[in-house]
Amino acid sequence: MLGVSYWIVPIFSSTVWIACLVTMLAYWAATGRPHYVTMSEGQWLPYISDIGADTLKPMFIAMSTITVVTFDLAFIFERYLRHAHKLTPNTSIWQKVYSACATLAAIVGAAGLILLTIFDCKNHNRLHNIFLAVFIIGYIVSAIFICWEYQRLGIHYREHSILRRSFWVKLAFIGLEICLCVAFGVCSKKHIWNVAAGLEWSIAFIYCLYVLSFFVDFLPAIRTKSAQSQETEMQVAEEGGIGYGAAHTPQYFRGDVPAGHGYANGHGNGYANGHSHGYVNGYANGNGYVGQDVNGYPKPVTPPAASRNF
Template identity: 60%
Template sequence: MWGISYWIVPIFSACVWLAMLIAMLVVWAREGFPHYVSMDERQTIAYISDIGASGLKPLFIAMSTVTVVTFTLSFVFERWLRHTRRLAPNTSIWQKIYSGIAIGMAIAGAAGLILLSIFDTRRHPKLHNGFLVLFIGGYIVSAIFICWEYQRLGIHFREHSVLRISFWIKLVFILLEVALAIAFGVTQKQKKWNAAAVLEWVIAFIYFFYVLSFFIDFMPAVRTKHHQSRETEMDMAGVEAGTQHGDGAAMDQSYFRGGSTAQLNNGYATNGYANGNTNAVPNPYTSHNTDEYYNGPGAPANGHVKPTEPVAASRNF
């Protein structure tokens, strides 16, 4: 159950963010694309912050806070799962340092988004722009250190394709967001407000996909949890039945032909007789008198030895 809940966290976070963006666009469109007070005279496309500074400010603050708080939990859960070896564990102290920096910068980015939603562009334009830089920069730096950690993990765990996939997704996010952030700053500087507004919306939607991508990181934990649960069920089944179920399916040794210690519950050894064993097993084919037949060393002095019969095929395969 807990394995499943981990990957729900980034999905929930991403969905809240997407719902907020769509709600803002829908409200702006339903109101007839109004020109807000915080917009420049030549500006016709509203920034996210322009809409958020108007009647939707409570929504902007609440949903931004929920998004970044739950997203930060994704970083914490990922760190915990690596520590408990539910995910590929870190192989050096540097990888743990990279992870710690990534968490710290994600918290800084989260604080930036919460603060920019509170200090809106209409009443606190300078503070708002400063927190916007903290928000974008914090998550970009965080993604850089996550990529660094995953790159090192991928060297030691080449069999884990999830690490490679996650690494490339986050690397693409870094490259796109850095390029878009630079373009956003340049268009702002040149007072190309409409172009800058479009770039801001694009950055916001790319951030949605970045948050959503974190559910991939938790998939190995889900598979590991299910695998362990299945093994536990089989072990418990064996214990409850005295470690003998049918043909011994609950016993690990029973899955191999020729096991030296495994005994099926029908009383035979692995091939029905104790051929060549120093501890001979009584042959089920016994006479009604006291003379019993053995195939191994230690047969009775009367010399009765039962001829070796063909080995029956295992019923486990």
């Protein structure tokens, strides 16, 4: 699989998640903003799960599953690209451990989202809340470990600013999501339902931006592939398109010439050095020759023009 195709994974995952959220909000608004049975008294803004537990439950399950499964692939691809040196490779075993922990936590978080969509808040409220916590905590822990890995990579590869950018983006996600989750828990505990619902929607959309941030992580793999392709094209143009005698790579001028092409060093060193050192001084001093032509032979001196005073 070409390195240039890995960036599709986070973009596809985030696009599916946004489409899911927007569709649910649009459906709720288009159906007259109904008050679902799972909503509390005085609550006018539904939770995501309130809409997902009703008619749109099959879509909610399907699109949530696609989102987290493809996002988990981003963690696996990131590990593979570092192992294959298409991204900056890990410099210690601990960095690999952080990456593995991030992947494992992401898989746990993905399982939490899939299960909370199956066990809806209408029929399995307690299980639904447990899996919601698993989903949120799983991805926050995953982000912590991926940040830890990127922080260590940034120390060893200070010339790669993209590592610092990715680190700060993911760190901002951790801080913001933790603050929003705490506020969500407090508002839910104090029965401030509409604010809590608004915070839940905010958490969901910010999660989408976190998924999209992995596109930046795959950019070096795209550039590496592009650079290799351009280098290969240039080498083919020079060696295959022009020919052996014109523009080979330097190895052919050091005695490593293919059979049938043994004139590079022979004429270059034999005639050029022989004629330039043997004939130039002789003819220049005694027979009126000075300099050399393009083949290394001395050029005749043009006689001076006759003086007009005689």
